[in-house]
Amino acid sequence: MTAEPADYSRGIDPERALKYAVQYIRGDRAQIVEGIIEPVSPTWDHEATAEAIRDQIKPRARELGCVTGSGNLDLPGSSNWYVPDIAVVPAADAKGAGALLPDQTLLVVEVTSESNAETDRIVKRKRYAEYGAPLYLLVDRVERSVTLFAEPGRLGYTREDGPHPFGTVLHLPGPFDLDLDTGEL
Numbered sequence: 001m002t003a004e005p006a007d008y009s010r011g012i013d014p015e016r017a018l019k020y021a022v023q024y025i026r027g028d029r030a031q032i033v034e035g036i037i038e039p040v041s042p043t044w045d046h047e048a049t050a051e052a053i054r055d056q057i058k059p060r061a062r063e064l065g066c067v068t069g070s071g072n073l074d075l076p077g078s079s080n081w082y083v084p085d086i087a088v089v090p091a092a093d094a095k096g097a098g099a100l101l102p103d104q105t106l107l108v109v110e111v112t113s114e115s116n117a118e119t120d121r122i123v124k125r126k127r128y129a130e131y132g133a134p135l136y137l138l139v140d141r142v143e144r145s146v147t148l149f150a151e152p153g154r155l156g157y158t159r160e161d162g163p164h165p166f167g168t169v170l171h172l173p174g175p176f177d178l179d180l181d182t183g184e185l
Helices: 014-023 044-063 117-130
Strands: 029-033 036-040 066-069 072-075 080-082 086-090 107-111 135-140 145-153 156-165 169-172 178-181
Touching: 014 029, 014 036, 014 080, 029 117, 044 066, 044 086, 044 107, 044 135, 044 178, 080 117, 107 117, 117 135, 117 145, 117 156, 135 156, 135 169, 145 169, 156 169
Parallel strands: 107 135
Antiparallel strands: 029 036, 029 080, 066 086, 072 080, 086 107, 135 145, 145 156, 169 178
8 A cells, every 4th residue: 555645735834844843853952932943052050050940949849749841832823932941830731741831831940041041031031921821930140130920911921020139039929939049040
């Protein structure tokens, strides 16, 4: 039995094709930001900053039945496919999932690098709000500050706590109800 040739008479869905391709890039992980494929290859300094945040959040995440990680987040209907530095998601949603949606997270954390600081500060903040991520923590290594965004809407987050200089204790609201020490960042 021979396979029938694929019928491309209706064309190819560019969003689906782009997101499929980025998942199968050989080697490094990649994300798509506003249609541009970007490699995800953080420095050790960047990873140390993310780890300092992750270590403080992880015990409370476990209590909430969640996992922390940097798994894929799909933003359907857009040319965006993000790999956050940290996302806290319900363990039940993560199990068996290839990608989740921002509104399935409890918290998304992005740690800036000089090469992507504006993307994290502006583009991702807008998109995470638009796609319903309830809390977005921006750890800005360039500005040496932290800002917590909450109450997402189509036009952005309606509540902003910060920027606060590194060294400030930042309170993460429910369901975390946790004071985050930024002194080691």
